[in-house]
Amino acid sequence: MFSAIGSGVGVHGDFQGLDGPHLAGDPCLVLTTDPKPRLRWTAELHERFVDAVTQLGGPDKATPKTIMRTMAVKGLTLYHLKSHLQKYRLGKQSCKDLPDNSKDASCLAESQDTDSSASSSSKIAQDLNDGYHVTEALRVQMEVQRRLHDQLEVQRRLQLRIEAQGKYLQSILEKACKVLNDQAAATAGLEAAREELSELAIKASNDSNGLVPVDALKVPSISELAVSLENKNPSNLPARFGDCSIDSCLTSNGSLVSPMGVASQAAAMKKRPRPLFGNGDSVPLEWMITNSG
Amino acid sequence: MKVPCTTTQAHQPPSLKHRATSFNEPKSVLDLGRSPSPSPAVNKPTPKSEVSAISESLFQSDDGSLHSVDQILNLEDWVWMRELGLHDDSTRIPQFNHSDSQLLPEFPPSHSFVPDDFSLSSDQFPNESFNSVALSNDFHHMNNDDFNFVDVLIRAADCFESNELQLADVILERLNHQLPYPTGKPLQRAAFYFKEALLGLLTGSTRSTHSSDVIQAIKAYKNFANVSPIIMFSNFTANQAILEAVDGSMFVHVVDFDIGFGGQWASFMREVADRAESRRVNSPSLRITAVVPEEYAIESRLIRDNLNQFACELKIGFDIEFVLVRTFELLSLKAIRFIDGEKTAVLLSPAIFQRIGAGFLNDLRQISPHVVVLVDAEGMTEGGTPSFRRSVIDGLEFYSTVMESLEAASVGGSEDWIRRIENFLLRPKIFAAVEAAGRRAPPWREAFAAAGLRAVGLSQFADFQAECLLRKVQVRGFHVAKLQAEMVLCWQQRALVATSAWRC
Numbered sequence: 001m002f003s004a005i006g007s008g009v010g011v012h013g014d015f016q017g018l019d020g021p022h023l024a025g026d027p028c029l030v031l032t033t034d035p036k037p038r039l040r041w042t043a044e045l046h047e048r049f050v051d052a053v054t055q056l057g058g059p060d061k062a063t064p065k066t067i068m069r070t071m072a073v074k075g076l077t078l079y080h081l082k083s084h085l086q087k088y089r090l091g092k093q094s095c096k097d098l099p100d101n102s103k104d105a106s107c108l109a110e111s112q113d114t115d116s117s118a119s120s121s122s123k124i125a126q127d128l129n130d131g132y133h134v135t136e137a138l139r140v141q142m143e144v145q146r147r148l149h150d151q152l153e154v155q156r157r158l159q160l161r162i163e164a165q166g167k168y169l170q171s172i173l174e175k176a177c178k179v180l181n182d183q184a185a186a187t188a189g190l191e192a193a194r195e196e197l198s199e200l201a202i203k204a205s206n207d208s209n210g211l212v213p214v215d216a217l218k219v220p221s222i223s224e225l226a227v228s229l230e231n232k233n234p235s236n237l238p239a240r241f242g243d244c245s246i247d248s249c250l251t252s253n254g255s256l257v258s259p260m261g262v263a264s265q266a267a268a269m270k271k272r273p274r275p276l277f278g279n280g281d282s283v284p285l286e287w288m289i290t291n292s293g
Numbered sequence: 294m295k296v297p298c299t300t301t302q303a304h305q306p307p308s309l310k311h312r313a314t315s316f317n318e319p320k321s322v323l324d325l326g327r328s329p330s331p332s333p334a335v336n337k338p339t340p341k342s343e344v345s346a347i348s349e350s351l352f353q354s355d356d357g358s359l360h361s362v363d364q365i366l367n368l369e370d371w372v373w374m375r376e377l378g379l380h381d382d383s384t385r386i387p388q389f390n391h392s393d394s395q396l397l398p399e400f401p402p403s404h405s406f407v408p409d410d411f412s413l414s415s416d417q418f419p420n421e422s423f424n425s426v427a428l429s430n431d432f433h434h435m436n437n438d439d440f441n442f443v444d445v446l447i448r449a450a451d452c453f454e455s456n457e458l459q460l461a462d463v464i465l466e467r468l469n470h471q472l473p474y475p476t477g478k479p480l481q482r483a484a485f486y487f488k489e490a491l492l493g494l495l496t497g498s499t500r501s502t503h504s505s506d507v508i509q510a511i512k513a514y515k516n517f518a519n520v521s522p523i524i525m526f527s528n529f530t531a532n533q534a535i536l537e538a539v540d541g542s543m544f545v546h547v548v549d550f551d552i553g554f555g556g557q558w559a560s561f562m563r564e565v566a567d568r569a570e571s572r573r574v575n576s577p578s579l580r581i582t583a584v585v586p587e588e589y590a591i592e593s594r595l596i597r598d599n600l601n602q603f604a605c606e607l608k609i610g611f612d613i614e615f616v617l618v619r620t621f622e623l624l625s626l627k628a629i630r631f632i633d634g635e636k637t638a639v640l641l642s643p644a645i646f647q648r649i650g651a652g653f654l655n656d657l658r659q660i661s662p663h664v665v666v667l668v669d670a671e672g673m674t675e676g677g678t679p680s681f682r683r684s685v686i687d688g689l690e691f692y693s694t695v696m697e698s699l700e701a702a703s704v705g706g707s708e709d710w711i712r713r714i715e716n717f718l719l720r721p722k723i724f725a726a727v728e729a730a731g732r733r734a735p736p737w738r739e740a741f742a743a744a745g746l747r748a749v750g751l752s753q754f755a756d757f758q759a760e761c762l763l764r765k766v767q768v769r770g771f772h773v774a775k776l777q778a779e780m781v782l783c784w785q786q787r788a789l790v791a792t793s794a795w796r797c
Contacts, residue, residue, distance in 0.1 A: 154757040158765075160567070161529055161560040168559030169515045172599040176511055179595070180504040 039080050043135075048073065049084060059089045090121050091128030442471045442484050443689070449491055450685040458495060465492050475712060479696035483689050486720050490727035491685075506717065507591050513717040514554055516710050520702040522766045523670065523695070526759060526773075526782045527790050528557040531666045533755045534794040535638040536564055538664035542636035543577045548629060551642040551668070552583040555596040559603045566607040578610025582629050584621050584645065622649040626656045637662040643671045643737065647729035651740035658745055658797050665746055665795040667737075671726065684730030692723055698784035702768045746795040748778035755780065 030040040041049075052070035056062035064081035445468050452461035468488050475485040518524040539545045545565070547558070562579060569576040581600070585593060593615045604611030614630065621628045631637065639662045657665065672691030696719070699711055759773045759780060774781045779793040 150753070151757050151761070154754055155761050157564070158529065158758055158761050160563060161532070162525065164560040164563035165518065165525075165528065165556045166515075168556050168599060168603055169511070169518065169554065171602070172554055172556075172595055173508070173511045173515060175599060176504075176508050176595055180508060180591075 039076075041084060045073070049081075049088070053085075053088070059085065059092055086121075087124050087128055090125040091132065093125065442468060442481070445471070446484055446487055446491075446689070447682055447686060449488075450682045453491065453494065454681040461491070462495055465495065475715060479700060480689070480693040482696055482715060483693040483723075486692070486715070486723045487685060487689055487727065489720070490724045493724060494727060504591055507595070509713065510717040511554055511595075513710075513714045514556075517699075517714045517718060518556070521699055521768075522762050522771055522782065523698070523790055524556075525762055527668045527670055527792065528560065529758055529762070530751065530755050530780055530792045531640055531668050532557060532561045532564065533758060534664055534666050534751055534792070535561070535640070536568075537752055537754075538794075539636040539638055540568070543575070544580070544632070544635040545577055546580045546582070546632065546635040546637045547640060548582045548584070548637065548662075549640045550584045550645040551640070552581075552585065552596065554592065555600050558600055562600075562604055562607055562609055562611070566609055576607070576609045578612075579604070580611070580632075580635070581613040582616060583613060584616050584618055584629075586618050586648075589615070618645070618648055621653070625653045626660060631660055639665045641665065641667045643667075643669050644725060644729075646735060646737050646740075647725070647732070651735045651737050651744075654740050654744035654746065661797060663796075664749075665797075667741075667791075667793050667795065669791045670789065671722065681730050685727065688723065688726045688730070692719060694784055694787045695719065695789060698768075698770065698789065701770055701784075702766075741795060745797055749794050749796050750778045751780050751792070751794055 030042055030045075048071050049067065052067045053059050053062045055070055056066050062085065064078045064085055067081050067085065068076060068078060445464060449461050449464045449468065452458065452464060465488060469492075472481065472485040472488055475482040514524070535547065547561075549558075552558075558579075558581060565579065566576050583593070583596070597613050597615075600613055601611060616628050637660055639657065672687055696711075696715060699714060700708075703711055756775075759782070763771050763773060770785050772783050774783055774788075776791075779791050781788050781792075782790040
């Protein structure tokens with residue numbers, strides 16, 4: 001049972017060395033700028049207090065002296081602690097019903113001078129309750145903010161991940177075309193390509209085993225030659241890079257009318273707008289070329 | 294031409310018990326026709342119910358009597374099914390049975406029946422029982438072809454199961470006419486690919502990858518990744534789980550059983566590099582061991598080159614090794630090089646279980662992986678598949694869902710790129726699924742438990758990431774569900790991809 005902390009003198013005396021609002025040292029004590037400087041129990045300070053109390057075995061076991069030693073905060077006096085501890089104990093009693101007995105008091109400015117201490121510990125407890133409610137609300141808000149921040153972080157990282165994958169796919173595609181087309185006579189001229197194509201068609205028909213299951217997409221715009229090549233390729237011919245390369249260029253380009261040669265196809269692919277993920281423009285330009293003509 | 298000796302032997306399970314339960318199954322597939330799809334259904338009129346009535350009766354009766362003849366309105370289907378001898382399995386050569394019905398047009402007994410040539414047109418029938426013919430033409434127009442191809446497909450699957458390959462061939466040839474191209478609604482396109490896959494089983498043709506195919510496949514993959522969240526969800530959820538598990542380590546080793554084109558690891562490397570930079574530490578080095586199928590030479594080379602280049606740009610130590618599935622099958626984890634001091638992560642997909650079973654999981658303990666991530670984008674095959682038919686049905690349902698979800702992303706303009714995605718990405722998977730359907734895949738969940746793996750939940754980051762991903766996709770219909778320790782990407786309540794993380 002505490003006797004009222006009366007004397008302001010004693011308190012004053014302790015403040016002698018303290019001029020500015022802050023003490024040097026860690027953690028800082030925040031003092032109000034009243035004529036009578038009072039200690040502001042900030043969240044951080046209170047947390048340290050609570051830690052110390054817990055360390056010492058709870059508010060009932062802890063004494064101001066031991067708390068002071070445990071907290072090791074410069075400028076904190078027994079008087080500060082006596083008062084705070086009393087309130088804490090009262091608060092704990094009446095706060096037992098609260099679902100979240102939060103000790104994260106964010107700002108509890110307490111007066112050192114207990115004007116009317118008789119005016120009841122219950123009033124103080126009530127204040128503490130309100131204080132805890134307020135801090136609870138604040139805590140929830142901090143939680144929400146943290147979550148938002150996390151989500152933003154996720155969004156940012158996701159964007160980077162998508163970009164990385166996209167960049168990689170683009171590069172592997174280009175490399176594939178380049179490497180696998182290198183074997184072909186890279187001619188830009190349409191006639192040369194056509195000529196080669198007819199040669200291959202002759203070869204293919206010589207190699208063919210006869211009836212081959214039609215295994216083709218219905219792509220009406222591709223010339224007959226290309227179609228027959230494609231049909232024959234999957235089953236009967238061994239992989240000849242030369243064949244497949246031209247074939248692939250043609251099938252991907254669609255009609256032979258398009259003036260793109262083998263060499264420029266890679267370049268063309270670089271230039272075409274990337275189908276944007278989630279931007280509505282998701283139809284690759286390439287495929288539209290295929291359908292035209 | 295390769296003869297599929299192994300696969301035929303796999304289709305040995307007794308047919309009788311399956312047939313007994315079979316009358317329940319067609320319903321589920323026919324119900325597929327009612328599943329929501331973006332394009333309004335052409336018609337789902339009463340002929341379908343007649344079809345189902347007919348199919349059910351066909352499946353139920355083993356004795357060959359078509360007692361449902363009287364109710365028949367769907368003449369054409371009934372007629373050709375009967376002619377193919379579907380009601381009577383002992384018939385190899387289709388015999389025309391006059392006994393049961395007065396509706397059937399008369400056929401001269403010596404007529405050698407060739408299913409392919411059969412078309413119900415009036416000039417073919419010497420006997421003018423015209424009511425039947427007119428009826429049949431009417432119903433032909435009513436498009437009841439819509440759903441009976443599913444029945445036929447299932448029937449073909451049944452034949453594989455009971456090892457009646459000649460009959461299967463006949464049925465599939467007929468189906469070829471019904472499904473000549475992958476067009477129409479998603480279900481129809483999926484059925485086309487399954488038909489092709491079944492045909493492939495018969496002819497034993499293996500699709501070897503040609504370089505042109507690879508290019509097309511990469512293109513298709515790129516587009517797929519851009520328009521559908523499926524790939525991103527799979528890759529990034531897995532990546533996040535792995536990142537969290539190996540965070541802080543200087544040496545990371547990933548064993549990847551389904552590397553695809555390697556895009557996932559580019560993203561992973563970027564993440565790793567960024568983290569190292571923000572912490573101002575040296576970047577860790579990443580080592581990947583990819584277990585790949587035999588026909589993967591071209592892709593492997595491309596992956597190696599490109600991942601090396603990517604790592605070089607990010608200034609990360611990197612190395613990748615490829616191990617053949619066959620080798621892994623023989624040697625299990627001994628086929629893979631492990632180095633002390635590495636943090637190991639294993640990335641699995643059901644495909645490997647389908648190919649070589651789940652026995653190797655028991656060895657995982659020895660290498661103490663920090664995390665084992667399972668990405669199931671193949672239809673939640675729990676394994677322990679009871680029948681070939683069931684696999685085909687489930688597969689059909691799954692892939693038509695995937696195709697639907699893909700279609701929903703189309704801007705309505707050119708659909709060609711959808712077809713290409715289906716052809717170059719989904720088709721190989723369907724083929725693999727059908728090939729594996731004959732083998733009894735082990736129930737992987739039990740295998741996981743037996744190996745001492747227990748599921749750990751995925752983090753809040755992964756949660757947020759999935760939500761964020763779906764917001765980016767401007768397609769309605771996707772959502773993410775959390776079941777126990779799994780995160781599942783769904784399309785309209787149907788599961789597409791399930792990811793989960795496990796620890797020893």
